[in-house]
Amino acid sequence: MPDYSWPPTEKRRVMGRRLSRIDGMVKATGRAKFGYDIKRPGLLHAAVLTSPYAAARITSIDTSAAEKTKGVAAVEIVSKPGTMVQWQGTEIVAVAAETLDIARDAVRKIKVEYEVLPHVVNEADLAKAGARAKPAAEQVAGDPDQAFKDADGTSEGFYGLPVITHCTTETHGQVIEWQGDKLEYWPSTQALSSVGPELAKMLGIPAANVHVMQDHMGVGYGSKFSCDRWGAFGARLSKASGGRAVKLFLDRAADQLMAGNRPSHFAQIRLGAKKDGTILVWQSRSWSTGGMTGGGMPPIPYVYTKIPNRRLNHTAVQVNAGGQRAWRAPNHPAASYLTNCAIDDLAAALKLDPLEVFKKNADYTAFPEVYRWQLDKAAEMIGWKKLWHPRGDSGKGAVKRGLGIGVGTWGGAGHASQCRAIIHPDGTAEVELASQDLGTGTRTVIAMVAAETLGLPVGAIRVKIGDTNYPPSGSSGGSTTVGGVSTSTRKATTDALAKLLEVVAPGLGAQPEELEAVGGVIRLKASPAKSIPWKAACKKLGVSPISAMGENNPKLAPKEGLNTGGVAGAQIADVSVDTETGVVRLNRLAVVQDCGLIINPKTAESQCYGAAHMSVCAALCEERIMDDITGRMLNPNMEFYKLAGMPDIGEIIVYLDIRPEHDKRGVIGLGEPPVVPGIGAIANAVTNAIGVRISVVPMTADKVLAALEGRKA
């Protein structure tokens, strides 16, 4: 079997370099084409009528005025009369027209009558959930009652995170066009290889008849795995218009309402511990919602999973709001927040330094030594020894400063991926994968792996992704992409190179295995002066290109060792709280993350910056606000759905833990892990600063001032 293993650190020539994205220039100059930019001859534009009610039964639909509108090409009823609407934003009718304005005007002419029904849209107060609350069976481990009796100290707290939405820069949607019995399909997707078969199934056509293309997409954060209902009715609108291409992208409000969200999590948590901080027992009563499906229990206690005595109760609450979807590290940021706040409160109750308590209990985690090392590293980066003070002991002045800790974990092993590598007689090297670049740098790391293997500069590699004519590659979820595509690319390019070496070996008077490709030449390992330039080597192929397939099979990957999963991370936040306005500012966030072998430190660090930014949003300003009276989302926009802007982020200090013991584990995905610990770290820092806990994020001015005054917000 050929040797696919990664070159040792000192021999890497491309991997490990801080390269900018190879598609950075086309994106910065606007030449990159996203699904939203696709223009086809005769393109129609679609708009969707959605339900203004959170709960209702459709009694009648009259589309006649819309159909008669000049410029309307097709009208598709999505929810027929009799349908029970269960959230505001449910799609009722879609219209395709010559322009988007005509489509929108036509939508407004559609008459829908509803029988309006009672709704429940908020779940923060479990006592008000009534029959919408669905308790699960209690889970018990060890003997929690005895453990509380044995404990030297206990702490109890209430913590919560509201529903938040994905706010992808490019909204959900697609351009779709029938060509005979075949579909040309340009979605904005995280799952290029699987949305086609999914859509084919919904439409009842052969999967092979759907051709999916996507050069660039404006992020998904977990909300773009499906072709979605609008993929299907977009295709129907195209068919009804005689096969004309139809562009259907949700507007921002619809995207906020129906294209997914992160479920809420609330929990009352009680801990018992020895006076040295060793946790003995965990007890929690939690609830959550992800829409009409309710919400599952987060994985708590988080990271500290081996706490011996546990009692957990969870209640799923159904609310009349759009359904949940995976959101960057599903359930982990919430579980991390709940657990890290509870541990921080325990440390305060025991009058201990929380850094010591987090470290003391590290034996309850899967990576005790890694967590202890990372916590110390983050503490050193932030200046814990100098700046930490006991809770609330923040001195005089209106502005109080505090530090807080959060920890996280994630998997990140590579997904199934196939790559075809092609070496042409003119020296061109191509790699083809039906993968996608979510903006993370996937295209760039594929090029770097191919360049490393073939001994060529990155610019010499043609990366071809985003088309289902290439070999299938997994969807980008779970931080599995980089492990998958790097492995399949490494194997494909290694095998393609082996074929080339066989061709050129005789000319160099050597055996193929005595050769290596380095720095644009093929040479003898033993006497590097004996070499042939890459182009001259490829010329020997005559007119026939070489190609080879490489595959990452997740079942075999652990044995092969090119990629793996399982990481730890620790973050420490430094905040300032203006106690007269309640406004919290993040000063600094120290991010320490292990992540296996790093192909590109620059794009890896970018993942940490982006993730930290999202933590700041969730901790300080972001929430879905639902109106009890009307059942509507009050902020389905980017105005009152507040995301942190550049001046609000503070300084993010990233340390990637690439000590040799991590590097030798191979490639591990980094998309999700750094988004996990931040909210808890920021919340604990605020508590440290002002001496009281703001139970529910985001920690906005109203909640901070209420906590300071000791009243309920």
Next chain:
Amino acid sequence: MEAFAYAAPTTLPEALALLGNQWGEADVLAGGTDLLSLLKDYVHTPKRVVNIKGIKELGGIQAAAAGLRIGALVTLDELLASPEVAAYPCLVAAARGVASPQMRNMGTVGGDLCQRPRCWYFRAGYGILARDKDGRNLARDGDNRYHAIFGNQTACFVSASSLGPPLAALNATVKIASAKGPREVPVEKFFLTPENDRDRENALGPNEILTEILIPGGATRNATYEVRQRQSLDWPLATASVALTMKGTAVGSARVVLGHVAPIPWRAAAAEKALAGRGLTTANIEKAAQAAVEGATPLAHNGYKVQLARTAVKRALAEIARQKG
């Protein structure tokens, strides 16, 4: 948005002739930062849009003996670049609070004063008084975290204007043109609290155009302090604009105007009284700040804004105390 006729007149009389006698017939377009969102959300569906940006006389900033004239079409960016305006720190701070270069480049002074409220019930189509079809006051009974804590008996929205409070503190006047001729209205009287859903939140009629702002002369020491959740573009939660005339180290007369806490820029008369004749000591500043929020009538979810308004007054006064007099 619904289709509309578009006109781009180059003279004021032409523009006035293109407006309607009723609301809904025509809308005036200047920077468009508010109008476009009103059109796209179908909150406004005018039959005609009258672009006034081609009317030269509505631009420019001129200093005169009587004070300062600011044309309605002056952008926030031009306002910030003007050396004449630099003499009014309360105005500069308020304009700078619009924390987006795009908004400052496009948005005009006149547009800032005439922009419509951001109340989420109003923007969702429930009218300026935020009533549902059963007449229920959604803003009062619903989520009112960003709503008014003063003057909120009928309407609960807050005036969205950033420049209204400092201009009211400076005792400025707006000039309004109509076919009948021009009229002048003090900024303070320009903003109105609507009594019913047909009313607008300012003195402008459907056939009128705000043409300029006049700031009277006379030395004041002034400042604006703004509390925002985000440093990036965000609506203020509460602001205070203060303008003082000084007699030695003591305050002669004071004008204290709160922003984003009422349907209009809210004059805090009790704070003004508390300041008159007194020095800007820490204790006096605290007393004035406390007086500014007396009589507040917070709703279920916006009690925190009382504290924010108090802090804004305190910090605006503290800034004036730090200024060299």
